[in-house]
Amino acid sequence: MSREKVSRDRETKKEKSHRRKSKTNRICKEVVINLLKKLYFFLRLCFDTVVDYIFAMYWESTHQSLPDLDKKHAMLRKSAVALAKEIKNKELKSEELVTACIERIKLVNPVLNAVTDERYEDALKEAREVDKLIEAGLSEEDSKKPFLGVPFTAKESHAVKGMLHTLGILSRKHIRADEDAECVRLLRVAGAIPVAVTNVPEINKWQESRNNVFGQTNNPYHTGRTPGGSSGGEAALSAALACPIALCSDIGGSTRMPAFYCGLYALNPTAGHTSLKGSALRSGKDPTMASIGFLSRHCEDLIPLTKVVAADKAHLLDLDRQVHVKDLKFYYVESVNDLRVSPVCSDLKKAMKKVIYRLSSQAENTEQAPKPYYHEGFNHSFALWRHAMTKEADSFPKLLANNEGEVNGLVELAKKLVGASQFTLAAIFKCLDEQVLPPVPAAWADRLTQQLKDDLLETLGSDGVLLFPSAPAPAPYHCEAFLRPFNFAFWGVFNALKFPAAQVPLGLNADGLPLGLQVVAAPQHDALCVAVAEHLGAMFQGYVPPCRVPE
Template identity: 35%
Template sequence: MAWRVVLWLLWFPMWLLKCVMKPFISLRYIRRSKKLPPIRNKLLLHSATALAHMIRNRQVTSEEVVKAFISRIRDVNPLLNCMMDNRFEAAILDARYVDRVVQTGAKSEQQMAKETPFFGVPLSVKESIAVKGLKHSAGQLRFEGRRAQEDAEAVKLMRASGAIPLLVTSTPELCMMIETYNKIIGTTNNPYDLRRTPSGSSGGEAALLASAGSVIGLGSDIGGSLRIPAAFTGIFAHKPTPGVVSHSGHNPTSTDENWGRFFTIGPMSRYAEDLAAMLKVLAHENADKLQLDEKVDIRTIKVYYMQDDGGSVLTNGVSREIKEAIARVVEYLQTTHAIVAQKVDIKEMRHANALSGPIIIQLNGITSVHRTDVHPKPWGSIFMDLLRFCTCLSDCTFTTICYAILKKLSLLIPTAKLQKLKNRNESLKKEFSQLLGNNGVFLYPTFIDCANFHLESYYKMLNLSYTMIMNALELPVTNCHVGMNKQGLPIGIQVVAAPFQDRLSLAVAKEIEVAFGGWVEPPASEKVA
């Protein structure tokens, strides 16, 4: 009952905010959007897997590839505002080393492909994930000068695979918002419409990838931070089975022993074929558990789907275009592979906010702007920071203050009630496990609509339940790009699998990419001659 009251207390101000803000937003963005420069260098249009193959075969040098991406980043960043820091000069030196190794012939092509599958390929990284020597503030103004002393484990593994980090990309403060804004560089824009958000918290990473400023990247996810940005920008992203990929070197982090059950670092890419290869690298010692080298026969996969959450009163309705996208994927799988897809009605999905919110909010020791080791009286500091924010004197963003308030409100939930919610969550987890088994996937919306105008997300927060429930259920999920809507905005859906069956959702993602065309170049300001 207590958490239901909290949810309704959240719903009312969001409804009020929508009434106030929607007319303002509609008027503010009546102007047309500027467009990105066109993609002139065709090297930018290859997948990371293809680029690595070309470098190994001496069809192109790593230096040429790295310089092509650096040039593209410099072209698009003034419009996207997604770069927090870079290592361009060091990356060129890394690329020259790769080229010397290739030229010497010391290693065969097969050896390089096996040991260093991304040899010479550029990599971008969300700024909350440590890259040695680059900024690592997680969007906090008070820590703007903080630099990573060493690579996060995920970055180390990608370097070991031959990838060359180029830059770190923008994130909202402490990754606590689905709109990418921080007080260090400001707002990050969506390449398909600069008036709109790429979402968050991996929004800078998604915006750069979608604009062809990068080809593969690393993001993180505890409530949809990989998947919603990918959906808003028309790329692919994978939230792995929890515990498979190391989350060391991430800011924020948590001392809670359950942190790794719900939070994960994961791969992002313009091309679906790169995700499995990246996951194999990132999983490292756990890769065998995922059986990523096992060939997947699409015809044997069982497909289940829901086109909305079943009618929650706390969420908005899913747009017709997203429902139709799920229907098109189902129809394609049925007609092309003779798969009998089954529409299901999982009753508990309409209670996703209640089942996922308390479990994640109540994790202890999460890095925040109100940690008790910094503030002896955290509730008093929250009140003061809220007051400072209202008078434009706070160096914190509104959502980090809201998190602290939600954290305090969640403490009102009686222990018995929280345990009941956890039991219901466990029951739903078993239901999904039985439904999917070792050869099933579940199709589900990533979000209720496509890329929002800036500020719209503030009154749509409760719709995070579509992605957050998958974190609470500890399921692997791939966001898949399924064409464009009538406004020229990307449409994304989730493909969910059972734990350690990541290969199934990744295989379906590749099939969807083939069927629906995959990534689409953002509109350009001029045509290439």
């Protein structure tokens, strides 16, 4: 045997040995990392349990019950679609409905603190005009208005002509809108009547609807808990059976989060198909991952309302598609391994398992049964959303200063410590996030976002949906979000992907708090989200009122 061959054999053995050691080291490293992650999530669960216990000691004593629904207001149980039909068929007068809405708002708002401004008298006048039109016989144009005579409320960040448009900041506390936001205008064109505007966090950027202008909005299921943000005022009123239509928007869960916390259905449409003009001071000309959406007690309202605000782009969403749920492909994610967010609680895990079990039992074969899905991108849900926010045209520190300069987060934090800041701590933290903390590596985030998007597109196709947790837990106590600031990433990751997503209520837990999950589809397949939401809601109680309602 030649010396060269012996040498080569030795080198080959060394290489093999090195590869074996590398593989062993890599496996050991992965095992250690996985064990450390499990330990971390266990400790995080313990932390969350202790936090809940401490906050409960205060907030449980503050709970106020919501007034029951009177028989004279019983019509408010119905969907906006059903009410519009009754008005056109002369079975119900618009004035009666608007009056019931106003009276119910006056009953529940002292408990919820949701309304920031109202136009009750003007709404009643407009309702009487609708009734006169119907009595005289509708023109062809008026007969095509899908929500003729039906009242609606809008989050205060949507401009409603003549109404306060503060966006929750003190420097705008006397500012009123000169004209309607595009989404408000479109609802008016559809025949709907604005009644009031509702509370939001400063510039819509927090998980609670609290600001220094109007204070804190409460959850109708438990007033010691948050209704979420930024459409928290809308969700609180809707769940309390106070208004048939709730006009929202969503850039990081702002429609779906309040819907989940308040036990409602919601749809955040595919990004780029609704106009943000006049909403949160936006021009409507810049690309955005935000969408105009609605939440409702009735799933049947979501598609007709989305058609209104999508306007001439509605056909691109294929909202009239006939969907047969039994023919769809189902995938699911039970938990998310993002170290920044809390672990999913047992109540929501059980709810997901029940849904998967029922869908599996309904499947005609194993191929149709729901299948688990996961992608590394979900491990970085918050980071992907945070990076996506850097591509938005508006600047939070500038908007906080009413576009007259820029708020300095460090300065405001120092002022807050001595009680001199006019901003909430949540708004200051958001400024610090943009101005002080290092940015997410752009190339990495773009690459991972695209990989996650591509993989989901291939997996879901045109007939697949992803069932995804709504949040780590049901509605938290007020101010708990400061200790769990990243939990909204369960919603925000789908904003970053620009995928449509529906929120589905699944009844209540043992504490009387709403449960739920999200249904996600590929872009422009919004109809799949709504069809599955309606199917699951019907199977698992859906919306359950937070008060007694007449039979």
